[in-house]
Amino acid sequence: MSSAAASAGGGSGSEVSGGTEERGEIAYVSYGGEQHLPLVMSLVDEELSEPYSIFTYRYFVYLWPQLTFLAFDATDGKCVGTVVCKMGEHRGAFRGYIAMLVVLKPYRGRGIATELVTRSIRVMMDSGCEEVTLEAEVTNKGALALYGRLGFIRAKRLYRYYLNGVDAFRLKLLFPRPDPGLPPMMIGNDTDDQKMDSPYL
Amino acid sequence: MEARSSSSAAAVPPPPSIPSSSDQGVWADVSPLLAAACCDLQDGELVHGENFSLFAAMSALEIMDPKMDSGIERSRYNSVEEAIEDGVAPIPLSLDRTLDVQRSIDVMDHLFSCEATWHKGHTLAQTVFTCIYLMRMERTSSHAVLNSFCRILRATCNAVISVVSTARTHEEEDLFTMSFGLPLRDEGDEKCLSILNSVEETISRQLRACKAQALSKKKTLEGLESLQDNPDLEEDYCRALLCRLRFRKHFYHVVMCMRKPHGRGLELARKHVASCLTELNLMLKSREFLKSQSSTTLQQGDGNCTTASGCQPVGFDVSLNSRLLSPTPPRAVKVLSWSDAIRYFERLLHDLDVICTSSLDPVLENVLYFIVQFQKTVPDLVPRAFLQTLLVQDGKLYGEHLFSDVISRALSLPDIIGDKEFQMNEFVVQLGQLVVNLIKILCTNTAWQRRKLGKSLQDWSTISIQLELALKREFGETRNVLQNENMCMRVSKQLLIWTQEHAYWVAFRFLTLGFELDLYSPGEYCMVYWYMYVVLTKLIEKMQLRVLAISETSRRKGKKKKDHSKDSARDITFSSSCLLLQCYLLLSEGLSMMLAVLRNESRSFQLPSIFNTEQERFMQHFDLLLKARVPEHISFYSFKESSSRAGISDLVKYNFFKEIQKIAPSLRGSFASESEKLAEVRRIEQVAEHNRIALNIINQVGAGDPSLRVSFEFTHHPHFAVAVVKRS
Numbered sequence: 001m002s003s004a005a006a007s008a009g010g011g012s013g014s015e016v017s018g019g020t021e022e023r024g025e026i027a028y029v030s031y032g033g034e035q036h037l038p039l040v041m042s043l044v045d046e047e048l049s050e051p052y053s054i055f056t057y058r059y060f061v062y063l064w065p066q067l068t069f070l071a072f073d074a075t076d077g078k079c080v081g082t083v084v085c086k087m088g089e090h091r092g093a094f095r096g097y098i099a100m101l102v103v104l105k106p107y108r109g110r111g112i113a114t115e116l117v118t119r120s121i122r123v124m125m126d127s128g129c130e131e132v133t134l135e136a137e138v139t140n141k142g143a144l145a146l147y148g149r150l151g152f153i154r155a156k157r158l159y160r161y162y163l164n165g166v167d168a169f170r171l172k173l174l175f176p177r178p179d180p181g182l183p184p185m186m187i188g189n190d191t192d193d194q195k196m197d198s199p200y201l
Numbered sequence: 202m203e204a205r206s207s208s209s210a211a212a213v214p215p216p217p218s219i220p221s222s223s224d225q226g227v228w229a230d231v232s233p234l235l236a237a238a239c240c241d242l243q244d245g246e247l248v249h250g251e252n253f254s255l256f257a258a259m260s261a262l263e264i265m266d267p268k269m270d271s272g273i274e275r276s277r278y279n280s281v282e283e284a285i286e287d288g289v290a291p292i293p294l295s296l297d298r299t300l301d302v303q304r305s306i307d308v309m310d311h312l313f314s315c316e317a318t319w320h321k322g323h324t325l326a327q328t329v330f331t332c333i334y335l336m337r338m339e340r341t342s343s344h345a346v347l348n349s350f351c352r353i354l355r356a357t358c359n360a361v362i363s364v365v366s367t368a369r370t371h372e373e374e375d376l377f378t379m380s381f382g383l384p385l386r387d388e389g390d391e392k393c394l395s396i397l398n399s400v401e402e403t404i405s406r407q408l409r410a411c412k413a414q415a416l417s418k419k420k421t422l423e424g425l426e427s428l429q430d431n432p433d434l435e436e437d438y439c440r441a442l443l444c445r446l447r448f449r450k451h452f453y454h455v456v457m458c459m460r461k462p463h464g465r466g467l468e469l470a471r472k473h474v475a476s477c478l479t480e481l482n483l484m485l486k487s488r489e490f491l492k493s494q495s496s497t498t499l500q501q502g503d504g505n506c507t508t509a510s511g512c513q514p515v516g517f518d519v520s521l522n523s524r525l526l527s528p529t530p531p532r533a534v535k536v537l538s539w540s541d542a543i544r545y546f547e548r549l550l551h552d553l554d555v556i557c558t559s560s561l562d563p564v565l566e567n568v569l570y571f572i573v574q575f576q577k578t579v580p581d582l583v584p585r586a587f588l589q590t591l592l593v594q595d596g597k598l599y600g601e602h603l604f605s606d607v608i609s610r611a612l613s614l615p616d617i618i619g620d621k622e623f624q625m626n627e628f629v630v631q632l633g634q635l636v637v638n639l640i641k642i643l644c645t646n647t648a649w650q651r652r653k654l655g656k657s658l659q660d661w662s663t664i665s666i667q668l669e670l671a672l673k674r675e676f677g678e679t680r681n682v683l684q685n686e687n688m689c690m691r692v693s694k695q696l697l698i699w700t701q702e703h704a705y706w707v708a709f710r711f712l713t714l715g716f717e718l719d720l721y722s723p724g725e726y727c728m729v730y731w732y733m734y735v736v737l738t739k740l741i742e743k744m745q746l747r748v749l750a751i752s753e754t755s756r757r758k759g760k761k762k763k764d765h766s767k768d769s770a771r772d773i774t775f776s777s778s779c780l781l782l783q784c785y786l787l788l789s790e791g792l793s794m795m796l797a798v799l800r801n802e803s804r805s806f807q808l809p810s811i812f813n814t815e816q817e818r819f820m821q822h823f824d825l826l827l828k829a830r831v832p833e834h835i836s837f838y839s840f841k842e843s844s845s846r847a848g849i850s851d852l853v854k855y856n857f858f859k860e861i862q863k864i865a866p867s868l869r870g871s872f873a874s875e876s877e878k879l880a881e882v883r884r885i886e887q888v889a890e891h892n893r894i895a896l897n898i899i900n901q902v903g904a905g906d907p908s909l910r911v912s913f914e915f916t917h918h919p920h921f922a923v924a925v926v927k928r929s
Binding site: 034051053054055056058059063118121125138148149150151153154155156157158159160163164165167172173174175176 | 255269649724813814816820
């Protein structure tokens with residue numbers, strides 16, 4: 001997969017005040033077919049820096065329609081956000097990948113991005129994914145905070161990853177293994193000997 | 202590709218552009234077939250084939266979409282020749298000789314800005330080679346000034362590409378060396394210096410004449426060809442041209458000197474670096490005059506000007522080369538402003554100067570320190586490539602020292618330097634290769650470097666295990682060893698300790714780079730500092746073991762008196778390096794414990810998440826270290842165990858920050874002559890002092906006090922945070 005930007009705006013979750021403006025309900029819908037494709041495309045084209053061809057969108061929404069979600073403003077039926085993902089084998093692990101996450105600017109800070117991406121991650125987890133990854137621009141504070149709250153770590157920095165020359169972080173979320181594996185292991189005696197006076201370790 | 206249409210190709214005669222059939226095959230026009238296929242396809246249907254899956258389809262570019270198609274026709278011209286015919290790059294640049302000089306300078310300045318932009322990570326085709334004069338240099342032969350400038354610029358670009366390609370530090374910066382079939386080389390480029398020298402000579406004679414004329418107040422310049430027709434401007438134009446030409450000359454020398462084997466040209470390179478800086482300064486000074494003479498409308502804003510005069514240069518076309526680019530979406534290129542380009546070159550020259558100060562010290566520890574120090578200012582690709590090509594040439598350090606000798610020197614075994622058996626030993630060969638790789642990795646950009654370091658840990662660890670096994674196999678059962686075998690065992694043991702020490706060194710660098718790359722969130726600092734603490738403990742332990750083994754060796758040998766002073770000097774160096782690491786260890790331990798206390802008593806710096814726990818974060822961050830068993834027997838539970846029982850009373854009792862303040866004075870003494878290390882000690886002291894005070898406040902207020910607000914900032918050290926305490 002070529003580079004994909006995840007632009008999650010706002011990022012302060014539900015705490016951001018919406019002023020006096022009335023907030024409509026948001027309806028979340030799983031990808032329902034070709035009629036949703038232009039909505040997804042126009043949102044992503046508008047908000048993300050990377051160019052995608054129609055083939056890229058089709059690759060995702062045809063193979064993993066269950067991982068694509070759309071958010072609609074219930075008052076006027078306008079599509080205000082979307083998430084596009086995939087999953088598959090990657091170096092011996094079954095891995096989910098968040099390709100695109102977009103929420104229109106006026107709708108940011110209402111937890112819509114969190115809700116969209118949480119829905120996708122849930123499906124990934126239920127489908128047996130061991131981990132989820134994505135890339136985000138290092139400057140995209142909103143996205144980084146959002147994914148940080150969901151348990152993602154910044155695993156790598158990718159130098160000039162995007163066409164616009166900006167670095168990316170590769171973010172990773174590891175799911176807990178159902179089998180705890182080895183029992184808790186204490187540090188061997190050999191280490192204890194060396195730092196007897198330390199209260200730590 | 203297999204179209205799903207059933208209609209067959211219509212039997213119409215092919216258009217004239219289609220070649221006639223031959224033995225190799227039959228050509229046919231597929232347009233009607235495609236058209237029919239298109240009619241057959243409904244909205245949302247895809248052409249599908251064995252080798253055209255949905256995944257493969259993603260690599261397809263949409264032709265004529267300006268965001269994707271880098272070859273899209275954007276230039277007004279189909280070829281360089283067409284642009285030239287249309288007068289885009291005239292020679293001379295103007296029939297008015299004053300304007301000709303002015304425009305030549307603009308071309309030089311814009312090329313200068315393009316060169317800096319190229320160094321900063323864009324393609325040569327989209328920067329320097331947007332210049333039509335450079336694309337067809339033979340046309341400039343009648344224009345001595347422009348020709349000499351372009352020729353030496355091209356030769357310099359070519360030399361720099363060769364350094365960067367040799368270094369191969371560029372991994373993710375490979376745009377730099379792609380030359381896309383550009384005319385980078387030409388016969389006669391080796392004469393670029395003599396051509397430039399003669400032009401420089403002519404202009405400087407003219408400048409001297411101008412000065413003489415100003416003194417004698419004569420009206421005409423006798424016997425010399427003037428640059429242009431306005432005698433009042435002659436001197437300033439001479440100066441403006443001279444500094445630009447001289448900068449090119451000296452910069453070319455810098456590049457050539459630094460490429461000399463064994464670092465033989467470094468001293469001379471430094472002189473040329475100084476000259477380059479002088480000429481850059483003169484270029485800046487010429488700006489005022491050039492601006493005052495420009496009559497054309499200025500480019501928008503001073504900050505965006507790519508020339509000193511502020512005029513748009515003639516002879517450039519940004520789109521002509523777009524078809525030469527690889528078939529990927531186009532990268533946006535914004536040429537640096539001329540002022541930024543000056544700043545870039547100043548910085549570059551400074552970085553190169555630092556490389557030139559290398560003492561060509563063959564002691565590995567010092568080499569590693571030199572690179573790490575150099576990387577602190579985050580130098581760009583070009584200086585990093587120069588450093589790497591200096592350090593590793595023909596598989597030897599500085600092209601001179603076998604890495605097996607470098608290792609034996611590190612083991613303080615001068616007897617085996619040059620020893621064939623040692624050099625051929627499979628472990629020594631492997632370790633030599635690991636050291637070469639380590640040096641090369643350390644010269645890459647920090648993002649790439651960290652990933653590579655993490656992966657290399659596995660190699661260090663594997664060879665440690667092999668060494669350990671070999672040691673057990675060879676010597677484990679032997680009781681009465683001969684003197685010679687004994688020596689052999691000592692060497693093996695020392696080699697093992699040295700290898701382990703370096704694995705921990707790599708691990709420490711890996712962990713600290715995470716701070717520089719902003720990979721850790723405050724909620725993770727506790728575990729990161731804990732891991733650093735663990736790694737440092739082992740690193741110091743191995744270092745001390747190595748020193749012990751070395752003094753053991755020299756004691757057995759019953760060294761002569763004169764060697765003792767050498768030994769004690771070395772011991773002091775070792776002990777100060779150890780003490781410095783001890784400070785890092787105390788900082789790590791103190792910070793980790795402080796964070797653990799805050800987590801335990803105030804529930805801050807915790808990592809609640811709906812999908813996973815702290816354990817998964819721990820495993821992900823330290824995956825490569827855990828897999829390489831650096832160190833052994835470490836798991837999330839060891840961290841959990843120590844952090845969960847951390848309490849404020851212990852933290853205050855073992856005041857790690859205060860401990861550092863006790864060590865620091867002696868360190869300052871041993872680093873008295875090393876300003877960089879001294880500055881580091883000062884930074885450590887500041888971090889320790891701030892944290893000591895913060896700890897006092899936390900203790901007084903109570904770590905669990907709800908009004909307490911603690912945050913961590915990297916204001917004094919890039920790797921060690923300072924706690925900032927506030928009360929709300």
